[in-house]
Amino acid sequence: MGVTRADEGTDVRMQKAVSAVAGVALALAMLPAGAAPPTGPERPSVGSPGIGDPYFPQYGNGGYRIGHYDVGVAFDPATERLTGDTIVTGRATQRLTRFNLDLVLRASSVWVNGMPARFRHTGRELVVTPRTALREGQRMQVRVVYAGVPEDVTDDGIKPWFTTPDGAVAVGEPEIAAWWFPSNDHPADKATFDVDLTVPRGLQALSNGRLVGVDRADGQATWRWTSGAPMATYLAFAAFGRYDMVQGSTESGRPFLNAFAKSLNPRVDRAARVSIRRTGEVTDFLARTWGRYPFQQIGGVVTSRNFGFALENQTRPVYSPAFFSSGRNTSIVVHEMAHQWFGNAVTVRRWKNIWLNEGFATYSEWLWAQDQGFETTDEQFDRFYDNFGTKDSFWNIPIGNPGPRRLFTGAVYDRGAMTVHALGEEVGHETLRRIGRHWVHRNADGVGSTAEFIALAERLSGRRLGAFFRNWLFSGEKPPRPPT
Ligand code: TRP
Ligand code: ZN
Numbered sequence: 001m002g003v004t005r006a007d008e009g010t011d012v013r014m015q016k017a018v019s020a021v022a023g024v025a026l027a028l029a030m031l032p033a034g035a036a037p038p039t040g041p042e043r044p045s046v047g048s049p050g051i052g053d054p055y056f057p058q059y060g061n062g063g064y065r066i067g068h069y070d071v072g073v074a075f076d077p078a079t080e081r082l083t084g085d086t087i088v089t090g091r092a093t094q095r096l097t098r099f100n101l102d103l104v105l106r107a108s109s110v111w112v113n114g115m116p117a118r119f120r121h122t123g124r125e126l127v128v129t130p131r132t133a134l135r136e137g138q139r140m141q142v143r144v145v146y147a148g149v150p151e152d153v154t155d156d157g158i159k160p161w162f163t164t165p166d167g168a169v170a171v172g173e174p175e176i177a178a179w180w181f182p183s184n185d186h187p188a189d190k191a192t193f194d195v196d197l198t199v200p201r202g203l204q205a206l207s208n209g210r211l212v213g214v215d216r217a218d219g220q221a222t223w224r225w226t227s228g229a230p231m232a233t234y235l236a237f238a239a240f241g242r243y244d245m246v247q248g249s250t251e252s253g254r255p256f257l258n259a260f261a262k263s264l265n266p267r268v269d270r271a272a273r274v275s276i277r278r279t280g281e282v283t284d285f286l287a288r289t290w291g292r293y294p295f296q297q298i299g300g301v302v303t304s305r306n307f308g309f310a311l312e313n314q315t316r317p318v319y320s321p322a323f324f325s326s327g328r329n330t331s332i333v334v335h336e337m338a339h340q341w342f343g344n345a346v347t348v349r350r351w352k353n354i355w356l357n358e359g360f361a362t363y364s365e366w367l368w369a370q371d372q373g374f375e376t377t378d379e380q381f382d383r384f385y386d387n388f389g390t391k392d393s394f395w396n397i398p399i400g401n402p403g404p405r406r407l408f409t410g411a412v413y414d415r416g417a418m419t420v421h422a423l424g425e426e427v428g429h430e431t432l433r434r435i436g437r438h439w440v441h442r443n444a445d446g447v448g449s450t451a452e453f454i455a456l457a458e459r460l461s462g463r464r465l466g467a468f469f470r471n472w473l474f475s476g477e478k479p480p481r482p483p484t
Contacts, residue, residue, distance in 0.1 A: 161176070
C-alpha cells in the first residue's frame, strides 16, 4: 500500500506539471480564435451546488465524487496571503456541463482534464464550466490556481481560519476546507490527500498523516504530507508557524509526530507535553476497546493561540493551549483519539448524525476514567441523570436531530455518552462493545447514519430498539432510567 500511494503521489505531481504546460499551450492555441464559444449542441446538465444536507444546503456539491486531493499551498505570515495550486481528482456521477467546488479564495485559472475551463465565484461556490461536458462516469481532474488572505474572508458570518503572530492555523468543524483548498466540502465525500505546504525557511508547516519530506530552496521550505486513508474535508488541517516537532515510535511501535508551538508559556508547554506524550498509551487502550486503530500515524499539535476547541484532525488532533493551562489533561487526548474511530474512520453521512461522533468520544472518556480507577461509567451516568431534573433544558435537545446551530451543544456530548451507556445497560456491555467495533470496522473509510447504527444495534443484540432510541435521541424529554 505504501508503494501504491507513493506512485499515485508522483503521478499526480507529474500531471500537475503536464497540465500546466498543456494549459499554456492551449491558451496560446486559442488566441487567434478569440472568444469562440464551445461548439456542439450542449444541453445543460448542471451539478448541484450542495450535496443535499438539509443543515447546510450549500456544503459539498452534487454530480461528482472526489477520490484524491493534491493540495499545494504556500503561506506567507508577513502578508497573511495564501497562494494555492491544487488538483482534485474524481469521477462524474452524471453528465456535467457545469459543476461546483467549494472555495472562498479567488481562483485565477482552472483546468479540467488539462483544458482551460471557464469559472466564476458566487459566495463559497466556485462554478466551473469545462470546455466539453463530462460524461457520466468520466474521470475528472480539476486544477485550480488561487490566492487570497483567508483571515479576511467571512462567509455567512463564519471565519474559521485564524492567524497567530508567526503563522496561521486551518482547523474547523463543520467548515474550514474552503478557506485553503477547493473541495467537495462535506463529510459524505471522503478522499485521500497529499498536502504540500510551503513556508519561509525556518518555519514549520504541519498537516495530517505521514511527513514525506521537506524540500528547501530559495529561502522556502515545502513540507510534504500524505494521508493514504480516506479523510473527510473538515478533518484536513494545516498549521504554519514556529513549532517544536517531536517524532518517534511508541512502546507499542506506533510512529508518532507531535508539535508544540514554540511561543507556549513554559508551564502550559510542560502540561501539554506530558499529556500528549500519552497519546500512544491512549491509542492502545482505545484499540483494546473498539478494535484496531484505523490509521498508521498518531500525534498531536498544540497551537500558540486558543481557538476555543480541540479538533480530532485525522491522525493528529489539534489542541488549543487552554486545555493544558491548569495542568495535565488526558481526557481531551482520549476524546480526540476516540474520534479517530468514531467520526474519522466511520464518518457522519449527514451533519445531524453528529451524536455518533460526540457521544462515542465522550463515552470513551468515561471508559478511560473508569480504567484509571476514577468514577465507573455507572457513576458517571448517574451523575448526569440525577443532576438534570425532568424540567431541565438539558433534555430539550433531541440529539439525533439537534439542528445546525446546536451541533456542538453540551447535550450532544453528554446525553450522547449517556445514550451509549444506556444502550449498554439495555443490551449488555459486551454486546455494546461488539456494536461499536462492528460500526467502526464495517464502515471504516466510509460513512454511516443514525438509522444504520440503530439497524446494526438491533441486529447484533437481537432486540427491537425503536422505543429506546426514540427516547434517547429524538425526544425533547428526559428518557426513563435504563434497567439495571
Ligand atoms: N469535534 C470537536 C471536539 O469535540 C469540537 C468542535 C466543534 C470544534 N467545532 C469545532 C473544534 C471547530 C475546532 C473547531 O473535539
Ligand atoms: Zn468531540
